[in-house]
Structure formats: structure tokens, C-alpha cells
Amino acid sequence: MLTHVQTITLPNFETLFTRPFFSLFLPLLHFFSRSSLQTSNPHTNAFDLHLFLSGTGVFSKERLKIGFEFHFLPLSRLQHRKIIDINVAGWILEFLLSQPIEDRIMETLLNILPLSNDDSRLIKRVLLRRILSDISNGSVSEKTLETLEMIEEYDYEHGIAIFDSMREAYHAVAVHCTVMCLKEKPDDIRNYFDAVMRIWRGRISDMERWERVGLVSERLKDTRDEIEEALWNVNVRNDVLTRDTWNDALKSLRVFLTDVAEEIGPSFLEIAAKTMCGKGKVHSSPKKLLVDQVEEREACSSDVPREDFNVNIGDHLGHEGSDMAIDFCMEMPHTANCKPSTIATPEVRKVQEALKSSTLDLQAVVEGPLPDTLLLAANISASMAIEETKNSLVNQNVVDKGICVPSVEESVKAVNEDETNTRNQSGVSRPSLMVRNSTARTYEWDEDSIESSYEGSPNRPHLPTPKKRVVSPLAKQEIRKNTRRKIKKWSPLEEQTLRDAVKECGRGNWKLILDRYHETFEERTVVDLKDKWRNMTR
DNA sequence: ATAGGGTTATAC
């Protein structure tokens, strides 16, 4: 009766849960072990597909590996299975998004964890994560610019004031994207002209026109004059050419990320972990017991039935088999009170406050028709579009936390190993949130209402705004499926780069080529490269 | 991920 099993192992988790993160991991496992919110609903259609996900682990004190099993099961088989609560998945994602995980693994996680379409905090974290990836890959591009605009849009929707550092970052990235076009072909002013039209006359002027002025600073306006002057004034142009816009952009993006990290604060799991573990000490007795027990298991067999493992963790942490994650949440303050001497600081009180409000949020959701929510999530996930436009992945350096990660070469090797380990047996994959959709905005315009509806708002009141509805990044990808990209002719530079790259990397290694020259092949896919080569050699 | 066949847009 088992219709489908997809197993995905995530081999690089050692980097995630080395010692500093160890304390965070225990509550995480705990969540997994207690995430068995629902068993099946016998009244529902037995052929509905469900997600089953369990965290599994084999770990020692030094390192840890975790894998996920992802099963599609007919509902009737789920009597004794556990289904992860979509809120728990949200917490986990929220936590993981701020961790130094490679892009590829992050994508996998986003794909396999059930995801609530209206968890808006996650959306912002995904956007921030894109920025971090861009910084790490050193690929500051117009996509970065677009992401910043999306964050601005998000902040606006949620009434969040925009940091100066965000305006600075937007400014620096805009300048870099423009100047990069000039540096690419210093003699071809047309290239530069196009960039100016696209970015400064397009994006930025559009924002002004729509009174979306959150990102438009005075400095940006001044720079626009200068950038445009460079079009006809050679001196200004040369001056612009000497600037290290790339470093400026990276620097200001980092400052922005630091600021915004403070604003959004730690993830719920981190708060929970701190409160539970009291300043990150993990080797208190019950947990020590747990560690030893698991090591023993690892020694015996690394292929232990997963559920046993979970149950053991739950037991050792002092909770019996209640299935509601909410229980855990509500016990949190109580757990904290057990150690008043170590954690009764104002800082921790703040954490507890935050925890309480998160608890309330959760309760609000749980009171709703949770089984329906789960069903919905399962169905959405199962029916997601197949489209896949992979972002180029090179490396994931964590810039702002000073955590060492392997060099590019090592990372590429690791990625190759990932590829052998990551099996996608189903052929059904959800589009990734990490992958940018270059054509999409956060909103979908409703054609019917373009003429009739005015959505008034105090700051942007003048333009008639079509009725808009928030579309989750997941849904966006689905829309894009039917639309053909606009044809973009290959530039001579691209052609020459491709010739050189094929000489260097060999014909057929399109992914490698795209990764290596992603700056030149902006907006191209591996298939594009392959097709272009076919055209060039015909 | 890649190859190869198919479709659509554009230049002539």
C-alpha cells in the first residue's frame, strides 16, 4: 500500500551542529520527537496523500548527522505514523534559514518540510537568506536589487520602518550593477546605457512614480544624476570606473543584514533553546544520558528504526507520550522555572515574554481546523509544479558570524557528493524558495479589478492600484510555468565566454560553466548554455 | 544534470 517513498539524506549537517549549535539541536530533536500532532482522519478519502516526515539522527558529541524521511502514504496507513505539524516545520525552517547551511541543502529543506503559505515571517527570512547567499557567492546582481525591493515591499506591508542601512545597501547594489556593465565593456557605452535605463530610469524611477519611496534616498537621487552624467561625460565615467563598487555593495549589504538580524531577532527555536538549556549548557544529566544512549545506538547499528529513536528522546527529556507539540510549548515557562538561579535575568525574562506570545500565536492556529491545515499542506506539496530553475550554487560562507566553511574547491566537491546522495525518486519536486523568480513580484494583479478598485493607503495614495493579493513565493513559481521568457540575444561577450569556457571545462559541463561565469551568463540557464553551444557549432 | 527533440519568436 505504500505508494511512494522518498528518502533524502542531508550529509553536510556536521557543519550545522558542531558544538556551538549543539545546545540548539536538542530542542530541535525534541520538536521532531514531539511533532506527532495528528494521526489519520478515518473519514477522509483514503487515497489522499499525506506527508510523513521524521527527524532522525545519529550523532556523537563531536558531530551529528541528520536525515529526513519523506513518505507519501495513503491515509489509511497513517494510523501509527507521525505527521509533522506545519507550525513545527515553520519553526525549524525559521531556525535553519539563519544557519550556515549550503544553498543546495537549504533548498532541499525548503522542499521537504511542509510549509505554510501564509507564514509571512518565513518569507522575510527567505529573502534575507537570498541576500546572504549573494554575499557569500560574491554575486551582487540585479537579483540582489530585486530581493531588496521585495524586502522593502514586505516591510511596507507590515508597517516596519526601513533601516538607513537598507537604503545604503540598495544604493550600493544599484551602483554596482550599473558600473559592472560599464566595466564589462568600457568601450561599449550602449551596454552602460541599457543598464542605466533599466535600473535608474526603470526600477528606481518606477518606485518614485509609484511613491514607493522607502528605498529612494536623497543620496540615491544624487547618484542617479552622476550615473547619468557619466553617459556623456568621459571624466565622470572614468571616475566612476575607478570605484570599487563591488566591495562597497558587499560591505553595505553586510551592515544591513546585521541590522535586520537584530530587528527580527532570534528564531523561535533559539529562544526556546536558550530558555530550556539555560545559556546553552547541554550536558545536564538527562541530556547526557541521551547522548550516551544514542552513541551506544550508533555503535550497534546506524540503521535503527526511526520512531524508536524519537520515542527514546521524548522519554529521556522527561515527557511522556502526549502527542501535542503545544504541550511542549506550554511547559516551557515551567521548565524555565526549574532553574531560577541560572536564568532569572532580565534578558531571559524578555525571552520568556517572546516565548509566551509565540505560544499564543500557536494556540490561535491550533484552535483552528488543524487537520485541514495539514491536509492542505500535504496536497499543496504533492501537487506543486515541477519547474526548476536552479540558482547557481558555489559556496555558502557565513560572513556575519565568522564561521569557517570550506573553500570553494572543497565546497564544489561537497556539492558533487551531495548530488550522489540526494536522490529524487519521485520526479515530483516543489519549486524552491531559494530560487529567484526574476519575473515575479510579490503580488499578482487581478485584471478584473484594475479599473475599478482603488486601494487607498496614506503613503501611496495617488495611483490607482489594482486589487492585489499576496501570493506566496510558492504560488509565484506556479504562475510562471506557462509564460515563456522574453528572448534575449546572446551578446558577443557571452559567446566568447562560452567558447573559452568550453575549451576550459569541456563540452557538456554546463552547470560548472554556468557556476564559474554566472556573472557573465546572468539570466541564462544551463539549458540555455547547452542550446547556445548547439547553435554555435551547427 | 544533460541531451535531444520540439516550439516560438525574430530576421530576412
Added chain:
DNA sequence: GTATAACCCTAT
């Protein structure tokens, strides 16, 4: 109209 380039779909 046709030829070609760019893009898309799908099997492996």
C-alpha cells in the same frame, strides 16, 4: 513565406 536563434519539454 523560410531560416535561424532562443527557448521549452522530457527521457534518461
